[in-house]
Amino acid sequence: MNRQQKKPNSIDEILKFLADSGKNHKVYYHYTTWDSFEKIYNRASFLMTRGNSLQINDQHESKMKGSWKEWNKTYIGSFSFGDSENMAMWGLYGMPWENAVRIAIPQKAMLNWVNETDNAYIWENGKVGAAIPIELVLSDIIYAEVITKSYSIKLKHRDLIVQVSEDSGLIDLDTNSRMTGFIKNSAWQYENEVRFIAKPQHSMGVEKILIDIPKTVLKEIKVTTGPSFKYHKNDLYDKLYNERRITSSGFENLLNFKSLCSMCKNGPFVCKE
Numbered sequence: 602m603n604r605q606q607k608k609p610n611s612i613d614e615i616l617k618f619l620a621d622s623g624k625n626h627k628v629y630y631h632y633t634t635w636d637s638f639e640k641i642y643n644r645a646s647f648l649m650t651r652g653n654s655l656q657i658n659d660q661h662e663s664k665m666k667g668s669w670k671e672w673n674k675t676y677i678g679s680f681s682f683g684d685s686e687n688m689a690m691w692g693l694y695g696m697p698w699e700n701a702v703r704i705a706i707p708q709k710a711m712l713n714w715v716n717e718t719d720n721a722y723i724w725e726n727g728k729v730g731a732a733i734p735i736e737l738v739l740s741d742i743i744y745a746e747v748i749t750k751s752y753s754i755k756l757k758h759r760d761l762i763v764q765v766s767e768d769s770g771l772i773d774l775d776t777n778s779r780m781t782g783f784i785k786n787s788a789w790q791y792e793n794e795v796r797f798i799a800k801p802q803h804s805m806g807v808e809k810i811l812i813d814i815p816k817t818v819l820k821e822i823k824v825t826t827g828p829s830f831k832y833h834k835n836d837l838y839d840k841l842y843n844e845r846r847i848t849s850s851g852f853e854n855l856l857n858f859k860s861l862c863s864m865c866k867n868g869p870f871v872c873k874e
Contacts, residue, residue, distance in 0.1 A: 667781025678797035701827025
């Protein structure tokens with residue numbers, strides 16, 4: 602697709618463009634905390650969350666984009682693309698900031714992970730449950746800006762901007778059930794999101810499912826510690842550091858994020874187990 606000129610003519614074309622783009626990034630990043638990363642690595646597994654779960658920050662997507670019925674059986678795992686560090690992502694997903702990390706997975710390993718995954722496991726109350734067959738999709742997200750005065754939608758994806766008019770046949774694509782999980786409001790465009798999307802045949806009635814991480818993928822993971830990261834004695838950290846798989850943020854000691862403790866009148870912040 603000519604990303605600057607050619608307009609998509611159908612939802613099929615949009616979804617194909619997003620799938621092709623999703624497979625084409627050199628590196629996939631996941632912003633999180635060291636504690637969460639340690640669980641991911643040591644358990645060799647990754648949790649995906651149902652898209653309309655109240656645990657997700659963005660409630661706009663599940664209520665305003667796609668189909669609620671489809672959301673009940675749509676699970677997502679979020680990554681981002683783009684080599685530059687994203688300050689907003691550090692702030693949103695790396696709290697407390699002293700614990701923030703960014704996981705990096707190279708393209709070949711990511712595609713192998715997708716190709717090797719054909720089932721997931723129900724995850725409830727901290728326990729692994731029954732296996733369920735899934736098709737795991739890796740796809741970029743397209744962002745929609747609804748322009749109410751002109752009854753049109755502006756679709757955005759990096760340097761792709763497409764104006765969808767009322768007579769195009771795509772004016773309702775942001776609420777089309779097939780777009781569930783693939784479209785967000787343009788307010789989130791800064792995330793440059795690429796995500797895992799899994800849709801079991803039926804609603805599982807659970808908030809999360811778990812997928813295994815192949816050993817070949819674990820061996821390729823690298824970690825960047827956040828701008829305010831504080832080291833504490835940790836066997837996994839020492840192992841990855843000795844393997845040259847941990848680097849520091851390019852903004853280390855250059856940002857002054859407020860700590861949670863500085864805003865609490867009841868004493869030092871302590872993470873829950």
